[in-house]
Amino acid sequence: MNDTPxxxxxxFNLGRVWTIALNTLVEVTRQKVFYFMIVFAxxxxxxxxxxSIFTFGEEAQHTLQLKFIKDTxxxxxxxxxxxxxxxxxxxxxxxxxxxxxxxxxxAKPVHRSEFLLGKFAGSAxxxxxxxxxxxxxxxxxxxLKERHLAATNHHQTIELAESALANQKDIPPAAKEQILxxxxxxxxxxxxxxxxxxxxxxxxxALVATLVKLLLVAAITLxxxxxxxxxxxxxxxxxxxYFAGHLEPVAQRFYAGSQTxxxxxxxxxxxxxxxxxxxxxxxxxxxxxxxLAWLKVLKIVSYGAxxxxxxxxxxxxxxxxxEI
Amino acid sequence: MRRTALLIVLVLALAxxxxxxxxxxxxxxxxALARSAGVNIKMREQIGQGLSLALLGxxxxxxxxxxxxxxxxxxxxxxxxxxxxxxxxxxxLQPQAMFFWDLASWHxxxxxxxxxxxxxxxxxxxxxxxxxxxxxxxxRELLERGIANNPDRFELYEKLGWMLKQxxxxxxxxxxxxxxxxxxxxxWQRDYLQRLAGYWLEECAREKNPARLREAYDYWxxxxxxxxxxxPREHWDTIDKNLSKRIQKLExxxxxPESERLFPKPQPSATIPAKS
Amino acid sequence: MLAIETDGLTKxxxxxxRRADVLALSGLNLRVEQGEVYGLLGPNGSGKSTTLKLVLxxxxxxxxxxxxxxxxxxxxxxxxxxxxxxxxxxxxxxLSGVETxxxxxxxxxxxxxxxxxxxxxxxxxxxxxxxxxxxxxxDSKGMLQRIGLAQALIxxxxxxxxxxxxxxxxxxxSKEIRDLIVRLRGMGKTVLLCSHLLSQVQDVCDRVGILxxxxxxxxxxxxxxxxxxxxxxxxxxxxxxxxxxxxxxWADDWGANLVSVEHPxxxxxxxxxxxxxxxxxxxxxxx
Numbered sequence: 001m002n003d004t005p006x007x008x009x010x011x012f013n014l015g016r017v018w019t020i021a022l023n024t025l026v027e028v029t030r031q032k033v034f035y036f037m038i039v040f041a042x043x044x045x046x047x048x049x050x051x052s053i054f055t056f057g058e059e060a061q062h063t064l065q066l067k068f069i070k071d072t073x074x075x076x077x078x079x080x081x082x083x084x085x086x087x088x089x090x091x092x093x094x095x096x097x098x099x100x101x102x103x104x105x106x107a108k109p110v111h112r113s114e115f116l117l118g119k120f121a122g123s124a125x126x127x128x129x130x131x132x133x134x135x136x137x138x139x140x141x142x143x144l145k146e147r148h149l150a151a152t153n154h155h156q157t158i159e160l161a162e163s164a165l166a167n168q169k170d171i172p173p174a175a176k177e178q179i180l181x182x183x184x185x186x187x188x189x190x191x192x193x194x195x196x197x198x199x200x201x202x203x204x205x206a207l208v209a210t211l212v213k214l215l216l217v218a219a220i221t222l223x224x225x226x227x228x229x230x231x232x233x234x235x236x237x238x239x240x241x242y243f244a245g246h247l248e249p250v251a252q253r254f255y256a257g258s259q260t261x262x263x264x265x266x267x268x269x270x271x272x273x274x275x276x277x278x279x280x281x282x283x284x285x286x287x288x289x290x291x292l293a294w295l296k297v298l299k300i301v302s303y304g305a306x307x308x309x310x311x312x313x314x315x316x317x318x319x320x321x322x323e324i
Numbered sequence: 325m326r327r328t329a330l331l332i333v334l335v336l337a338l339a340x341x342x343x344x345x346x347x348x349x350x351x352x353x354x355x356a357l358a359r360s361a362g363v364n365i366k367m368r369e370q371i372g373q374g375l376s377l378a379l380l381g382x383x384x385x386x387x388x389x390x391x392x393x394x395x396x397x398x399x400x401x402x403x404x405x406x407x408x409x410x411x412x413x414x415x416x417l418q419p420q421a422m423f424f425w426d427l428a429s430w431h432x433x434x435x436x437x438x439x440x441x442x443x444x445x446x447x448x449x450x451x452x453x454x455x456x457x458x459x460x461x462x463x464r465e466l467l468e469r470g471i472a473n474n475p476d477r478f479e480l481y482e483k484l485g486w487m488l489k490q491x492x493x494x495x496x497x498x499x500x501x502x503x504x505x506x507x508x509x510x511x512w513q514r515d516y517l518q519r520l521a522g523y524w525l526e527e528c529a530r531e532k533n534p535a536r537l538r539e540a541y542d543y544w545x546x547x548x549x550x551x552x553x554x555x556p557r558e559h560w561d562t563i564d565k566n567l568s569k570r571i572q573k574l575e576x577x578x579x580x581p582e583s584e585r586l587f588p589k590p591q592p593s594a595t596i597p598a599k600s
Numbered sequence: 601m602l603a604i605e606t607d608g609l610t611k612x613x614x615x616x617x618r619r620a621d622v623l624a625l626s627g628l629n630l631r632v633e634q635g636e637v638y639g640l641l642g643p644n645g646s647g648k649s650t651t652l653k654l655v656l657x658x659x660x661x662x663x664x665x666x667x668x669x670x671x672x673x674x675x676x677x678x679x680x681x682x683x684x685x686x687x688x689x690x691x692x693x694x695l696s697g698v699e700t701x702x703x704x705x706x707x708x709x710x711x712x713x714x715x716x717x718x719x720x721x722x723x724x725x726x727x728x729x730x731x732x733x734x735x736x737x738x739d740s741k742g743m744l745q746r747i748g749l750a751q752a753l754i755x756x757x758x759x760x761x762x763x764x765x766x767x768x769x770x771x772x773x774s775k776e777i778r779d780l781i782v783r784l785r786g787m788g789k790t791v792l793l794c795s796h797l798l799s800q801v802q803d804v805c806d807r808v809g810i811l812x813x814x815x816x817x818x819x820x821x822x823x824x825x826x827x828x829x830x831x832x833x834x835x836x837x838x839x840x841x842x843x844x845x846x847x848x849x850w851a852d853d854w855g856a857n858l859v860s861v862e863h864p865x866x867x868x869x870x871x872x873x874x875x876x877x878x879x880x881x882x883x884x885x886x887x
Binding site for chain 1: 676692703704706
Binding site: 063064067068071072074075076079272273275276279283284285292296299300303306307310313314317318320321 | 328331332335336338339340342343346347349350353354383384385386388389392418420421423
């Protein structure tokens with residue numbers, strides 16, 4: 001190696017980013033994040049059975065049962081994901097500094113941007129895996145519930161028609177057949193309706209948007225940790241920005257209507273700087289029965305990607321000049 | 325150091341510049357995100373929604389579901405005021421769920437009002453009737469708040485129409501609500517909503533406001549020309565027959581000149597195609 | 601070409617808004633030749649670690665500049681030829697020795713068989729072949745220090761920066777590490793090591809520089825610095841007692857004073873203390 005002339009410029013290299021990312025993934029999976037997965041699984045099982053206890057009559061029944069499962073699933077994935085994104089990401093840099101491993105890594109021919117991006121990618125991989133795992137579990141619970149509801153409703157509808165016919169003796173066979181056919185059609189319609197209520201593509205879209213939001217939250221946390229002096233600061237400010245991001249639409253309206261200087265200033269900061277995290281919540285659209293087209297989901301994803309780029313660029317600018 | 329600070333400011337400025345147009349584009353797809361969204365909602369309601377969104381985060385919808393169950397329990401036990409409070413909370417937590425506005429306002433205007441009108445604990449008829457009216461009014465207010473929260477959706481306008489028609493006996497208001505629903509509906513329900521608006525408009529004109537009879541006729545005529553006139557008479561179903569009869573009656577009542585009628589009186593020479 | 605070259609290297613830390621700056625390193629002109637073992641000595645807070653961090657580009661100089669084999673230290677390319685062992689190294693506790701070395705190897709662009717072979721070679725070199733597959737969590741200080749050395753060597757750099765390589769290691773481990781440094785010099789490596797354990801590095805360094813309060817107070821070849829100019833030690837074998845008396849007489853005749861008949865006890869430690877004391881008496885020069 002000594003006799004080969006060394007280049008005078010070391011270019012940005014994705015291989016090094018990947019090496020750091022995989023190592024970071026191992027690091028973060030060693031934190032207790034997988035307990036969340038167990039809690040999530042229990043929650044889903046509970047949600048699947050909880051609503052069956054109540055009866056709301058006909059249509060409302062299956063709509064509400066499926067809604068409840070979906071609300072539980074999406075809500076838990078959003079919250080657990082945010083906790084994982086903030087807590088796991090916040091300690092990446094402090095842990096590196098505390099263990100002095102950052103010295104050995106940056107003493108190698110490694111760009112700081114490669115290191116930072118690798119750290120983010122490791123955290124991002126964890127989020128992708130977590131959301132995929134929870135999402136798969138969630139979809140299977142919805143699927144099982146749908147099958148169960150469909151089977152029960154189908155069976156009940158036909159049984160109802162059959163028992164009605166059994167009580168009436170003098171019906172011509174042709175009319176009988178027609179009534180049964182109608183009952184079968186109604187049952188099929190009901191099954192199709194339940195399938196539509198389950199709304200799988202809508203769930204997948206909501207999960208995609210949630211994942212993008214979580215990646216953005218992780219990036220914001222990482223950015224804060226590039227200049228933060230304590231872990232608590234990073235976690236608290238990340239959580240505050242998470243809430244502010246969800247409040248952003250309200251802040252915008254408040255900004256438009258606010259009279260006081262302080263109110264105007266606060267809402268102005270949120271309006272111009274903080275990304276609108278509510279834009280990634282598709283659960284409401286899902287239930288309002290207006291799932292977005294994929295192209296529009298893509299637009300939301302690109303909004304997230306834009307902010308991801310902004311946040312990571314800022315993180316790089318902070319980290320580049322940080323004294324280690 | 326100074327260069328870095330400058331770059332940071334530059335990046336932030338760029339992001340801020342892109343933010344508004346980008347979000348405007350997102351809001352075009354989802355009106356709830358628009359900067360102007362909710363201008364017709366009270367500030368207090370907006371802040372309540374925003375805070376619940378922030379505090380409960382992803383579990384907001386779930387809390388709404390649980391409160392819905394509580395409201396349902398209150399309904400079963402006929403605790404109407406508790407039920408109403410729960411409905412207020414549910415709709416604040418998830419204002420975009422049509423389902424909640426719809427069912428909650430129905431419970432108030434139909435079930436609670438009926439219970440009030442037949443309340444065995446209240447012997448005075450006048451008080452029972454006043455209470456009935458108050459519950460209907462409560463249902464209407466809730467539904468109208470739902471409309472303010474979802475001004476672009478047709479569903480709640482239709483529900484308002486039914487409420488005005490059946491509980492408030494205001495077919496003219498019902499007709500206007502149905503027309504508003506038609507304007508916002510692009511799905512398969514549009515067909516039915518268009519006729520619903522027509523029926524109510526006609527009813528409004530015949531029973532309450534004769535001045536609108538011409539409006540009702542014009543509405544049916546335009547609708548007929550747009551949607552029904554293409555179909556040959558031999559394929560008419562009950563809907564076509566019903567509509568044609570209504571139009572003919574209106575043409576007679578309004579004394580529309582023969583030349584302008586959709587269904588002119590058969591000339592002696594002309595023959596109506598025989599129904600096969 | 602010099603392995604390390606610094607020119608007026610200065611580092612000032614700003615503490616708060618009102619408080620005065622702290623001068624961690626002041627106008628250091630360091631020149632380390634290729635192939636030598638250079639010892640940077642001094643008490644805690646004297647600027648040794650600051651110097652290493654500046655040379656590695658982990659922090660930026662307030663003034664002056666530094667180069668490694670002619671490449672400015674601000675560039676990533678300057679680190680192609682450096683291996684670094686930090687003070688009190690810890691590694692990822694969930695990785696074994698082999699995995700740790702593979703991780704660092706990959707960062708240096710090594711892969712596959714080359715990497716495997718190199719890792720094996722280094723584990724042999726630092727004497728960790730037995731412990732290679734254990735997670736590092738439970739490893740002793742000495743083991744961590746050796747893994748640290750191995751990771752510093754993974755990409756076969758020409759220059760090694762070792763921060764307190766023997767601190768906290770038991771005497772035997774310390775001896776082994778020093779032997780290793782000598783072997784590395786034999787392999788043609790340049791070594792810059794920092795230490796406050798003076799006697800331990802005395803026998804491995806070719807040259808030493810002594811830092812105090814961010815200033816270089818003394819620098820030179822170890823053999824030159826340790827030579828006591830006024831005294832002379834003569835080591836003689838099999839000298840009879842009678843001859844000893846004669847030598848004393850002889851010295852008296854010449855007006856000399858026979859102080860001791862043992863080996864002179866001057867150590868690097870004494871030298872260091874002396875140098876620090878002298879530096880304290882003199883008012884510091886303005887930077």
